[in-house]
Amino acid sequence: MDKPTDSQIIDRLGGTTEVARICQIKPPSVSEWRVAGIPSARRQYLELLRPDAFGHLPAAKAHAIGVLVDSRMSKRALRARLGLSTDAHLAKVLQLPVEQVAAWPEEQGVPGLPQVLKILGVQPEQPAAEAAQNDPDAERVIQVQVA
Known part of the structure; x- marks a missing residue:
């Protein structure tokens, strides 16, 4: 387990704007945390949401x-x-x-x-894109030679 800095934690959580959105505060407040440190109550809340960002959960x-x-x-x-x-x-x-x-x-x-x-820090898997043209008879078509 690593011990990330507060700035690294904010980056792992998606950056200043995303952390501000999560905490329902303005981004300049989160920017201050990079220097002054994340306040204890906010740290506990964020750690509960994303333990992986704090190095607790791979x-x-x-x-x-x-x-x-x-x-x-x-x-x-x-x-x-x-x-x-x-x-x-x-x-x-x-x-x-x-x-x-x-x-x-x-x-x-x-x-x-x-x-x-x-x-829980999991990104949902994106569905695979289907082919633009999906011909159901493509496998049944054969080459015919004409004399």
């Missing part, structure tokens, strides 16, 4: 966790993993309406939403 392990989230992790387990006690806290962290998160069954798998994967 990216490969974050990906493995993300794969498990969409298929097997319950809402209760996700809250426990993130250290949250209520659906309101989970909704705030995921930036979703409280009603939506509250509607998820407590012991069934949570949806593999981009917000859930992002919070």
